[in-house]
Amino acid sequence: MGRAAELMQVFGSPVSRKAGAWHARRQAGLRALALVVLLHAWLAQAQQRVFQFLRQEQGLENLSVVALLQDRPGNLWIGTENGLYSFDGARVRRYGRGQGLVEPRISALHLDQSGRLWVASDTRLFVREEDEFVEVRDGGEPISAQPGQALSSTRGRLVVNSRRGLYWVRREAAGWRAELLFDAETRRQHPEVRDVSSVVADPGGDVWFGCARSLCRFGTAGLHRYDPAGEALSEPLTSLLLTSDGRLWLRARTRLWRLDPGGEALQPMALPPAADVPAPWSPALVADRQQRILMQWGSGLARWDGRHWEQIAARQGLQTGGGVTALLQVRDGGVWLGTAGAGLAHWLGYEHLRHWGLAEGLPSDDVWSFLRSRAGELYIGTAGGLATEHGPLRGLQAPAPLRREVASSLAEDARGRLWVGSFNGALSRYDPITGTLTQLAKLPRITRLVTDRQGRLWIVTHDGIYLIDDPARDTPLHRIDQGLYPPKTQVPNAHDACLADDGRIWISTTTGLLRGEDGRLERLEVVDTTGQPLGEEWLRVIACGQGRLWMGGDHGLLELRIDGDSRTLRAQSLDVPLLHDRSVLSLHLDRRGWLWTGTDYGVAIWNMSRWRFIRQDAGLPWNDCNQGAVYEDRDGSMWLGTSRGAARFDDLDTLFAPPELSVHVGVQGRRLVRPDVRRGGADLTLPWQMRALVLDAASPAFEHRSALRFEYRMQGQDEDWRSGMAGELVYPSLQPGRYRFEVRVRNADLQAESPLQSLDIEVLPPWWRTDWFYALCATAAAALAWAAYRWRLHRVLARQRELRRLVAERTRQIEASHAQMRELALKDGLTGVLNRRALGDALAAEIARAGRSGKPLALVIVDADRFKQVNDRHGHLAGDAVLIAISQRLQAPTRPYDVVGRYGGEEFVLLLPDLDVDQPEGRARIDSFHRSISASAVKLDSGEELRVTCSFGVASLQPDRPESPNELIARADAALYRAKENGRNRVEYAPATPAP
Template identity: 30%
Template sequence: MRRTYLRSRSIAAAAVLCSALVAAGAARARLAVQWLGRADGLPNSQVHDLAQDRDSRLWLAGPSGLVRYDGQRFDVFLRADGLSANGLRSLAKAPDGRLWIGTDKGVDMHDRDGLFSPLVPPETWRYGVVEAMVIEPSGGAWIATPAGLLRWTPARGLEAVADPRLYGVPVTALARGDDGTVWASAAGLLSYDGAAWKECAAAALAVGDVEAIAPVAGGALIGGERGLVEVDAGGRLVHRLIDQGPVTAVLVAGDELWLGMGGELRLYRRRGDGWELAEAVARARINRLLADVEGNVWAATDDAGVAKVSVLRHAIQQADQPCPTQVYSFAATAAGELLVGGDQCSFRLRPADLSLAESYPALDGVKVWDLQEDRAGTLWAASEGGLWRRPPGGELRPLRLASPILAAPARVLLERPDGMLVGTVAGLVEVRGTEATPLTGAAGESPGYVYTLVEDGAGTVWAGTLGNGLWRLTTGGVLERVALPGLDKRGSVYSIAFGPGDMLAVSQDEHLLIWRDGELERLKPGDAVPGWSIRFDAAGNLWAGGDNGLRRFDLHGERPPLHLTASMGLAGNELTTSRSLWLDPRGRVWAGTTGGLTVVDPASLALLRPLPPVRASSIEWSQVEVRRKDGATIVPAGAWGLEVQVYVPWFADERSIVFRHRLAGFDRRWSPYGDRGEHRIQYTALPAGDFELEVQAYSPVVGESPKTNLLRFRVLPPWWLRRWAIALWALSLLGLGYAAWRHRSRVLIAHAEELARTVELKTTELRQAIADLDRLAHRDALTGLPNQRRFWEQGRRFEARARRSGVRFAMVVLDLDNFKAINDHWGHQVGDRVLKAVGKRLQQMMRLEDFVARYGGEEFVALLSAADETAVTQAAERLRRALAATPVVTREGRTIDVTASFGAALWQGPGDDLESMFKRADAALYAAKRTKNRVVIWDPSLIPSHQPPPAPGPDGDAHA
């Protein structure tokens, strides 16, 4: 992409933009844009304007009504809700918190109580659609219409502006600067300084029809059909900035200039004395631009809904590359440059500005797992096709030496003072000039597949292998196996990192293991993740990149883990190798993913606005009439329901937010954090008492919000247990005499208390029974996994999402090998233990967006989102290897090896359905069972399954 540059100079002590476009090389970062449209809940893909209210919620105006977005859901308001019309054109936020809404039939206002009211009666409005509005601090307003410019003040009401240049002519754009200057476009451009309107004819002639106005210090930016210009405070043309158009929207936000231009969203960043084009995204005409309180930028489009560019763009940047490639490795050179190895191309970058320093055409199309430059300037490449080398001034060529280890694919490199260590899938070898010396154990044993090499501070080389544990190279050049507490000597070691002091971290199989002074420390179970690459930063934090994004662990325990994924701006959700993480001298983290290269700046992440308190978007009581008293809600006893919908007005990555809650007075513990997108809290008839609903949100980027008390309420006891009823009973017995009253009152009160306890007990039992029935209907009682009924329900959701978005998903059916033999030999109790262990392991290995269930017997089924054939093969292989590597231990201490056969099928497009996918996956499983313990992906050569999938019965299980 071409880079353009706009210079600026100072006029009247104000920074003013100027200069023409200047080419300045290739762009160096890609913009991560989130698009929200009909599939997300918008009633129409055309959005004319947007605004943010004092509660930080986003409001959208379009031809199908008014839409409110709180980060969790879209609420649509129409004429039936009190609007003057369904067609809306413009929005403006007033200082008193009200939202002004420009419609096709006038102006409406939305107040803090959620009510709509017209500025003037709609039947008296005769000015046409409201194109734009500007609200003044005093509460007055300017209103642009096809019939001219209108002025509304609390004292005088609505009046037409009498200036002939603005009376009876269409006014299409309005803006107000911080200095109070009001800008308007009619037949030309005019400005109002509080006393009179002045015409800016030169600016209008420069851009043609004015479509966008953005006030800046000392003037304004004017966008129109022929480009973008800047005028000073007096309306005089300063300079033409862009000679092409149309420029339909303009926004200046700090050091960024955003433009809607010719169907593109463009971002310019301040550089020196001007602006430099950073990125352009082409999708639809931009109607309006808005920067919210966090720094996210929103764009209202003509036919693509709303685009959001998160404030995370300052902290997470996707770098441009010479070609689309998975990034496998990073290595710094002595000159301070960065070598990048990939699967389609490999290259050298300048980290300071992400610019390309050199590319290596000889490696195009070659999978380069590691790329290094030694002290002598020789370039080395470990690739799928073996080892490459380029001496200083020479050519990059494959290195052919008489070594069977080097004949295998090379995986990792490590420079030594007198040579280069090369780890391959067949072992470890040291290359010196034209000689290759294999490195083995004392008894001549090979370490096998060497996946990672690291040198510690003392100069000792450590080697991680796949399936053969951790090794260390002694000073005598002999490999020895490393034994540490908790380390599996036959496990797969993906990455090794040395931290402050004597800290050692190892990524083995599905866990991160950390030793301090030789003592093992485990991360909490919820934080333990597979990491292909791990690194310590200068503060002692551990960064881990695996198959579900990038995480940072604060080993001091002061902050919750940070978790970054593709939805937040990473180029891909999966990091690739042990070399796919690098920390530069500035503290930035470089991540190589399956989607490309991403640079994360932790310092910018630390500046993000924390989560604000949780708020309630709605509180609904069903089957009961409640009342307010002393700030609390009074609820009668009975069979009623309560539903509270919550949200957090935080849009940096609103889709990753999860919630938890506790009803003080009823719940002893907080609920666990729920699923992403789940924002409803529900309770049914509670016993008498006082209650407070506490809610808290969590973001993997900024941590937890403050705990918030959303609702206080009191549930009254039944009428016969209230004080007045008991007193009435007592008074009615006074006439029977003091002695009789004492006897009867004790009996009645005891009976009433016993009755209350019985009612409360039965209510609790009924509520528990309902919860148990719901759990049994959707959960397998043995493994705790979702059952067959839940699988078909969730599968329908995957299918519907695939039909909407076109994103493929996969179904994997697995069956335990020789399970009948386990039952026959060990008994059904041991068989149940095996099923529980398999279910637990499968649940641990699923990503958040994936799903696994027990289908029946020894058969399980998984749904994998956003999967292609390569991804589902890798995922199924990981599951297969994990099950095979985790034997089940009986109560007697004996181990049972467990393997499984896997059959998988992918979604094939709109003509496909869930039942057909199951048949194909079952056919692939049938093929896998012939040899067992393997993965088969369905292809047309496989016959369909010998029987269709059984339909779920009313209890959630299959019935023949």
């Protein structure tokens, strides 16, 4: 029979509940009684949990977890089907052959009383010594652990359930010694000790183990056997658990027994419904700090609280692949689950938090209000309407217009009817007897409903305060704030309200506070410590209690004293770092005197001495809390509404227990050995080197990890404290000297910090800065001083001789340089022929010589045809190549006394002494110069070839007709112009100068 059918039998059908008032009240009483019985069992199934997984992307390469353990520093050790891993809260490290673990398939982990880590693989047994794993053998034979719970320890000895039987392993001077627990005679007399299925040792030194189909105990009193009461054991015991109350829990794959202190018979325990997934060979079994028993069951978990079983599986948010294979509660109270193929799961908020959402039956994940009725039923207001934990969480049946309204606030009248306010302004009433929800009024946006001690219902809206004097008698609704404000002024928005210890109602508005008493209201002004009125951003939400008001908004938190009848209240702003840049959205002062503050980034709780902050990484379903959605239940548990579901905080006695924060320092690539501090040694001595020193600062804290910050400094290099999230700290190239590295961790959410840890570091100087090297240098310096004097005298004399030689050599170089500079001053930098200035001097000299000798002189101006097109089409480098080629071709046929020079741009000048161009031989020589230029193409660097032609303008100087250089050049230039006009690539001669 399903739960719905069971509840129908208890409560009756909807038709029978409407048959009459007496019958309805009787049914309501039966329903309340039934809820007390069924409520806990149902809610245990409906509550959602939050799990965070450690998988391959975080460094856990194998996802089939077999064993879990926490060592003394707080690190998690994870045994998998292919490797052993450690996790310090930030980084995962794998251990394998490089650390001595030659067998990768891990079957069991154990931490003995000395803090040593023992690892059992399928075929070997290892113990961790420093950072290496050493195999322990029986003589030369390996010790292979049996499947199941194979390792335990007591009084400095390890107990191993191996394939050869139970072993004692203890340390001796020569190393580790392993010997069988039972000799051959005992095994002959008690054959059951040869069939051991699981083992655990108690602090008194006795060893408990599954023997054949019974439980055996071996100690100083000898061997004792325990048999179950009633039905005999049909399966081997796969897990044994000794709890702090002295009870022994025994698990087989499908059964569970308990042995009480002093008992002689095993008591069978009732189990949850049949599991959907078979148990592994060694199903997980642990007890938490509240002595609740957790064990693998099906594809998830089952938890026994002493009265009921609670199941946690996929429906509650747990994904385990092939099931839960390992369980561990760490020292901070968190629970870790190893799974068969889904990795390692961290149960966030294990001790204090559960939550509900759409998957558990709420009409919406957006939760705004709560109310526990006098009949014991919890109502939850959501953005999709109401829900109740009457049986499965479900939305209340309502008329269509009301189904999707936000139930912003709830209240109960004296008849047990539920009043519902909506952000849409609908005021409705739910009758639990008839199961109907009826809208009674349409008001402005309703933010809070409050029932005072006289039973009056106060309705706080964004446009007025309304009152129903006796909602149980259905008295009419009326507005009570009209006389508080001047006529024709806008009424301020009212945000929140609370009921104070003295029975007064306090209401926060955008312009101040309203105080209500006996159905009447009065206005109060709220000012800061300087007397300035507070703005709307401070007056959003309100909480009452202990003669004080607590108010919050966009700028943080305020405290107000409300003793007396003053019309002006002075507010003190609280400097709470946790609330910096946070909007306060809900406030409540609970019966413990704790202030609960819901924000847009989690919930902050203050016990008036310490704060604690809880976000998603601590189990909250969502960080964004809803306005006013914090509620205290009758049992002291707290409810919080978020935009992703409702959260319930319970078992709060340990909420402010001081957390154990620690930090450990290591050095990458080096083994850190603590010296005898009495001798003044350093923790770490390093040779001087250029590479960086990398320190690992680890803090194995798993709850509220995102709020963890490392604070550190290196005294001797930097005295200032630095802060960061990463635990890997790099110090490049420390100079020789002594340093002290100091580090601690702070957790802002827990308001806690670790003790300061320090590491003394000495960097040795390089060999060239040691005392022996300095002494050697001093001796060498004294020995070299005399030799240096003699050597210097010899060098001075040699230097004098060398200087004389250098002066002579330098004089010759200067003279050669001057000659070279003179030559460079006369040559064109590109072509190497005479430049214009040198050409002018040469022309003047030749004209003078021709006048003295009476011989002719020919002057030729050479101009490259269409040279601008070469530059435009092929670039200036191509143009330079053309000019160089022209200059070379002009120089090739010249005589020793002929002159070639660059006149400017693409123009060159030839001076040809003793050449008469009026004679055929002279003109033939001019033509040979012209042909030499265009005889072949000019090859460019790009491989392209250019055809080059030139135009010549020739003028001849006759000795009997003297001319100046400019005149001779002008006649040649005119001839060149004619050559250009007549089609280029030709030679034109200037007419002779007429006789004087």
